[in-house]
Amino acid sequence: xxxxxxxxxxxxxxxxxxxxxxxxxxxxxxxxxxxxxxxxxxxxxxxxxxxxxxxxxxxxxxxxxxxxxxxxxxxxxxxxxxxxxxxxxxxxxxxxxxxxxxxxxxxxxxxxx
Amino acid sequence: xxxxxxxxxxxxxxxxxxxxxxxxxxxxxxxxxxxxxxxxxxxxxxxxxxxxxxxxxxxxxxxxxxxxxxxxxxxxxxxxxxxxxxxxxxxxxxxxxxxxxxxxxxxxxxx
Numbered sequence: 001x002x003x004x005x006x007x008x009x010x011x012x013x014x015x016x017x018x019x020x021x022x023x024x025x026x027x028x029x030x031x032x033x034x035x036x037x038x039x040x041x042x043x044x045x046x047x048x049x050x051x052x053x054x055x056x057x058x059x060x061x062x063x064x065x066x067x068x069x070x071x072x073x074x075x076x077x078x079x080x081x082x083x084x085x086x087x088x089x090x091x092x093x094x095x096x097x098x099x100x101x102x103x104x105x106x107x108x109x110x111x112x113x
Numbered sequence: 114x115x116x117x118x119x120x121x122x123x124x125x126x127x128x129x130x131x132x133x134x135x136x137x138x139x140x141x142x143x144x145x146x147x148x149x150x151x152x153x154x155x156x157x158x159x160x161x162x163x164x165x166x167x168x169x170x171x172x173x174x175x176x177x178x179x180x181x182x183x184x185x186x187x188x189x190x191x192x193x194x195x196x197x198x199x200x201x202x203x204x205x206x207x208x209x210x211x212x213x214x215x216x217x218x219x220x221x222x223x224x
Contacts, residue, residue: 004155020163034212041217041218042217042218043117043203043205043215043216043218044203044213045157045214045215045216046213046214049212082140089155091156092211097164099161101158101167101213103148103155103156103157104155105153105154105155106155112197
């Protein structure tokens, strides 16, 4: 069955370090992959989108990689800050069989000062 | 003002009641979506609409219905609420294949 997996355990890191979050998927051929940030009591907010023919995308302190062979995306936050503490969701979009966006359950990130 | 507004933000009700959750947007997007979020399960798609005359079932549409009253309005109804529909509900919008914009959710509790 199709599955998208993010580490369910929270990630705790020290301020200034690089946070790396993982998104793995199976039985899926995504046209593109997105990362969202969600704060408690709020809706997800879009951060970055990477297409199947792109290996890497950057935006300020954020970097996303997409390896369709490994079926994995990595999301990096460099020089992390306490304000980066949130839950990060990955989402896959496929055009196979019609519209379909699948969201992962998210990984909670805590950045300590 | 928020681009995607959901009402109510919180609702507690009893089993068997009919409930309507409303969503309105000022982004001018054609596509609108309803999701529910449960701990550990991520967002699951209930219904989506690509324009006013288009309604499609998502992954978990049983027990729910929707109405797209206008380009800017998309409501979700629970005809006869049951406790396992207790969840956080999100409305989202998008422009064609672009990323989705979410409201801040409705926390629904069914006793």
